[in-house]
Amino acid sequence: MSDFVLPVTCYALSGEVNIAYQTMGYGPVDIILVPGFMSHIEFMHELPGYTAFLRRLSTFARVVTFDKRGQGLSDRVSDAPSLEQRMDDVRAVMDAVGSLRAVLFGNSEGCAMSALFAATYPERVSKLILFGGYARRSDMSGNYEERALQRAKFWGTGAMIKTVAPSLATDPDAVAQFAKFERLSASPGVVKSFAQLNAQIDIRAILPTIRVPTLVLHRKTDVQVPVELGRELVSLIPDARFVEYPEGDHSFVRGDVSALLGDMEEFITGHRESSSSELERILATVMFTDIVGSTHSAAEIGDQAWRRLLDTHDQLARQMVEKHRGVLVKSTGDGILATFDGPGRAVRCALALGTASKQIGLPLRAGLHTGEIEIRDRDIGGIAVHAAARVMAQSQPSEVLVSRVVTDLVAGAGLKFSERGSHELKGLPGRWDLFAASM
Known part of the structure; x- marks a missing residue:
């Protein structure tokens, strides 16, 4: 066995914008991981637990990750992308990897776009998984415009770790690493424009039109997105299933990851490895x-x-x-x-x-x-x-x-x-x- 080789970054063309993506695994089903507020598909492999999480998914699926336009390794753009443009980017990545139909795994902010994509293109979505998401951003506590300005002001210092992964917030090395992740993900100006656009997100009206099987996952101790918003999200999607975890961070790689991965695998494949008689x-x-x-x-x-x-x-x-x-x-x-x-x-x-x-x-x-x-x-x-x-x-x-x-x-x-x-x-x-x- 040699050291595990990280996936290679490739580019898909969405209009005139290059979208960076990676693939891992060769399973019979595709999982498209739609990122939250931050992403950098290469540096995220340096974050504890991230690569292991993707590798576990890749035991039964081909996993596709990408950076939103304006962030990470994708082309920088002058304005924050709309949900419609983000959908175009997902479709471009799917076309680039030859995926006719896939499971969408939306994370945090990525949940809104994933839900909209599933409602708009049901023929291209086999199943929908939403983790740590919400239907309307303005439901978050406090003045969001003011919070957006504060976020931009302290961007690059690692301050977001306090709400994204508070279990690591007292570790100076983890904070420094997270600060680098912030800086590589986007500039303060881009962060401000993304935050201002996100404040307008409200997909409550389209959620009842989703017809693909949907699994909503949320942690009760999520500091970034209160669990009440996850409960509201699932209540508006017909026949959606809800799993609430008693502890863990907003980051999907911090908490009872084994239970989370097991629930995802069972939802996607109909069984979970840990319940199989085969070890x-x-x-x-x-x-x-x-x-x-x-x-x-x-x-x-x-x-x-x-x-x-x-x-x-x-x-x-x-x-x-x-x-x-x-x-x-x-x-x-x-x-x-x-x-x-x-x-x-x-x-x-x-x-x-x-x-x-x-x-x-x-x-x-x-x-x-x-x-x-x-x-x-x-x-x-x-x-x-x-x-x-x-x-x-x-x-x-x-x-x-x-x-x-x-x-x-x-x-x-x-x-x-x-x-x-x-x-x-x-x-x-x-x-x-x-x-x-x-x-």
Whole structure:
């Protein structure tokens, strides 16, 4: 397995405007993801959870993402586009990828245009999914014109993370990354014009004309768009289904993502993978870490101080795993279990986490192996998981130990490895060549 290659950006011509788009997956159904207020289809892959979300959808569909005209990698325009122009852009992207009919997945602001498109072109929409949406923007609290001016004033500082992804708002690195996302997505002037146009959105009159199967999804704790607006939205669409999640952010990648993806898959395909008798099996790099001498340290400094130190470690672990686009499966008490779709990122994460943890007085050891794993709801299983645990058990303090398959797969990635001999690993057949990783 090599590091996952991000999709290539292409362009569709909508009139005289170039619309940037990407595709991922080869499934029998197409999903067109209609973006919310911000988008930059290349940089969004740097945001925690985004690529993993699309990859999960791509296991059963071809996923198409695009930047609205005036934003991201699409052509800049003098005025904010109308809903009609945005519909033209969606149709242009569908034509460019050869999609005759697709599932529209509207997100936030993109819900209004998606609903209008489904009502206007039902022959091109098989199903409609609306997440975190609303029927009328003026229903949002406060003077929207004033809020638009404030949004433009603070644009590029990461201020929107407080309502889009408040679960990350106290993380300085996440705020800085979100600030860059804002700047790459659009300029303050464009933001102001988009916000002013959005204030006029009111699609209540057309919602009763939607005839395609519709699923409305909303989180009860959505700070950006109150859940009451999602309830109003579904009440106006004939036979629409509503799913309300008890917690999570306005961003669809922050919260109970597994439940959200399961509901989407079941709505689109008629079944969800997690309910199937067949376990999902994927190739992944598994990483186990362990705090060296944790029992002795806990006894030496006391339970309360140890708990605070562990909390700091756990926060570092989450940040490092997300930064390297991994999935934190669980905490093991004095370590973590995580998976990665690329072995190079997994090794770099283990090295970075080891350095950061050592700085707070908690030396780590880590073990990594690449192989097939079984996805079991929120846990994982399989021989590869056991192998990674056994590799870690051979690791010395402040050492990242990997199996030979990992070294073979990251050739040319700029990582260095030192031989640590051939070992018998408990419960696993044969002898295993192990290597210590370094930058």
